[in-house]
Amino acid sequence: MSQHTHSNILVDTQWIFEHLNHPNIRLIQAEMNPEIYTSGHIPGAVFWNITTDILLPDYRINFDPIAWQKLLENSGITNKTTVITYGDFAATGGLLFWLFKVFGHNDVRVLNGGYQKWLSEDRPVEVNSQIMTPTEYQVQTPDANLRAFFHEVHESIDKADIVLVDVRTPQEYSGELFFMQPPQGTERAGHIPGAVSVYYELALNEDGTFKSVEELQTLYSSKNITSDKEVITYCTVGGRSAHTWFVLKYLLGYSKVRNYDGSWNEWSRIANIAIE
Numbered sequence: 001m002s003q004h005t006h007s008n009i010l011v012d013t014q015w016i017f018e019h020l021n022h023p024n025i026r027l028i029q030a031e032m033n034p035e036i037y038t039s040g041h042i043p044g045a046v047f048w049n050i051t052t053d054i055l056l057p058d059y060r061i062n063f064d065p066i067a068w069q070k071l072l073e074n075s076g077i078t079n080k081t082t083v084i085t086y087g088d089f090a091a092t093g094g095l096l097f098w099l100f101k102v103f104g105h106n107d108v109r110v111l112n113g114g115y116q117k118w119l120s121e122d123r124p125v126e127v128n129s130q131i132m133t134p135t136e137y138q139v140q141t142p143d144a145n146l147r148a149f150f151h152e153v154h155e156s157i158d159k160a161d162i163v164l165v166d167v168r169t170p171q172e173y174s175g176e177l178f179f180m181q182p183p184q185g186t187e188r189a190g191h192i193p194g195a196v197s198v199y200y201e202l203a204l205n206e207d208g209t210f211k212s213v214e215e216l217q218t219l220y221s222s223k224n225i226t227s228d229k230e231v232i233t234y235c236t237v238g239g240r241s242a243h244t245w246f247v248l249k250y251l252l253g254y255s256k257v258r259n260y261d262g263s264w265n266e267w268s269r270i271a272n273i274a275i276e
Contacts, residue, residue, distance in 0.1 A: 004210070004213055004250070004251040004252075008109075009097070009108070009109045009110060009250055010109065010110055010112045010210065010251075011084060011109050011110070011111055011112065012111075012112050012113070013111070013112075013113065013117055013118050013121055013123060016042065016084065016111060016118070017123060017124075020042075020043050020044055021044075022082075024080065024081055024082055025081070025082045025083075025084060026046060026075060026076060026077050026081050026082070026083050026084070027042055027044055027045035027046065027084045027086070027111075028045065028046055028048055028075065028083060028084065028085050028086070028096060029041050029042065029045045029046070029047055029048070029086055029087055029088075029092075029115065030047075030048040030049070030050050030053070030054065030085070030087045030092050030095070030096055031047070031048075031049070031050060031087055031088055031089070031092070032049070032050045032051050032089070034047065034049060036088045036115075037129075038127060038129065039127065040119075040125035040126070040127055041115070041125060041126065041127075042086075042115070042118055042123070042124075042125065042126075043124055043125070043126045044126075044130060045086075045130065046075045046076065046130045046132060047129060047130070048071070048075070048096075050092075050239075053071055054095075054099070055237065058265075059237045059265050060237070060261075060262070060265065060266070061099070061237070061238055061261050063102070063142045065103070065139045065140075065141065065142065066139075068099075068103050068139055069137050069139035072135075072137040072139070073134050073135050073136060073137050074132065074134055075132055076132030076133060076134070076135055077135060077137060078135045078136065078137060079105070079106070079137060079138055080106075080107075081107070082107045082108075082109065083100060083105060083107065083108045083109070084108075084109050084110070084111055085097050085100070085108065085109070085110055085111065086110070086111035086114045086115055086118075087114060087115060088114065088115045088116065089114075090114060090200075090201060090204060090208055090243070091200060091239050091240045091242070091243040092114065092239070093110040093111055093114055093243070093246075094110065094242050094243030094244070094245070094246035094247070095238075095239040095240075095242040095243060096108075097109075097110050097242070097246050097250075098146065098242035098245055098246060098259060099242070101143070101146060102142050102143050102146050102147065103139060103140055103142060103143075104139075104140035104143060110246065112209045112210060113207055113208040113209040114208050116207075116208050117207055117208050117209060120207065145258070146245075146258060146259065147258060147259060147260070147261055148232045148234075148258040148259065148260040148261075149260075149262070150260075150262055150266060150267070150270070152232075152258075153192065153232060153234070153260050153262075153267070154273070156230075156232060157192070157193050157194050157274075158193075158194060161228075161229055161230060162229060162230045162231075162232065163196060163224065163225050163229050163230070163231055163232070164192055164194060164195040164196065164232050164234065164260075165195065165196050165198055165223075165225060165231060165232065165233045165234070165241075165244060166191045166192065166195040166196065166197050166198070166234060166235070167198060167199060167200035167233055167234070167235045167240045167241050167243070167244045168191075168197075168199070168200075168235050168236060168240065168264070169199055170197060170199065172189070172191075172236070172264075173190075173191045173195075173197040174190070174191075175189040175190040175191075176189070177189065178264075178268070179236055179264075179265075180236075187268065188268045188269075188275055189268070190268075190275040190276050191264075191275065191276055192234065192267060192275065192276070193274050193275070193276045194276075195234070195276075196223045196224070196225065198219065198220065198223055198225070198244070200235070200240045200241070200243050200244045202219055203216060203219065203243075203244065203247045210247065210251060213251070213252065216247060216251060216252055217252065220248065220252070225248075227252070227253065227254045227255065229256070230256040230257075230258075231248055231254060231256060231257045231258070232257075232258050232259075232260050233245050233248070233257070233258075233259050233260065234259070234260035234262075234263040234264065234267075235263050235264065236263055236264050236265055237261070237263055237264075237265045238259060238260070238261030238262070238263045238265075241259050241260065241261070241263060242259050242261070245257050245258070245259040
């Protein structure tokens with residue numbers, strides 16, 4: 001079994017356990033529900049609220065460098081800190097990893113299996129929230145090369161060398177659901193014309209860890225998602241698609257992958273734009 005292309009960016013629970021007290025390692029747990037964190041988390045982990053720390057009120061991702069700088073400084077992170085990302089939701093580690101890379105952080109890694117894997121092994125947890133001593137962080141301008149924007153996605157439709165990957169559930173892709181519930185009123189459900197459906201969790205084993213290189217290659221190549229093409233991933237608000245971006249770029253080594261973070265939240269609301 002061959003290793004993932006950047007195997008060093010995946011860390012397992014034992015590695016975390018052995019480095020819990022390391023002064024230059026910061027664990028970040030992000031959740032939409034704070035109670036998941038307050039009911040128990042990996043010792044030393046800092047909590048980020050996805051709804052207020054990462055998303056704007058319209059559910060777009062907040063790319064304001066000042067807001068990002070303040071978030072990192074309040075989390076005790078410097079430019080030289082090794083950051084480990086995870087959450088209870090399977091996509092969280094990949095989303096945070098992508099965001100850290102967008103803002104140019106050098107050493108960021110993903111906990112393979114996330115918080116559920118940690119719990120399944122009866123690893124230690126704590127309930128006290130972490131209060132960090134603020135640091136100084138030199139934030140970089142967001143790297144637009146890791147993002148796909150609406151006009152680029154629109155122009156990519158029907159191009160043979162570009163593949164759009166919809167990583168939402170099959171029900172969202174087919175139009176049965178809109179943001180995980182049946183469409184209401186004027187809400188338009190469906191998918192971007194020509195997009196290929198590959199649910200993001202298909203990249204995971206039952207325990208939440210990532211599948212082998214061979215399994216991942218089979219999964220994506222069977223959908224004609226190959227490394228010679230440019231790949232654009234999308235979902236609802238850019239979180240699950242960031243997870244698939246991580247898989248393709250860092251586990252399989254695809255060189256031309258971007259995340260359309262506007263995703264269905266943007267596409268479906270643009271008047272007269274085509275959907276399937």
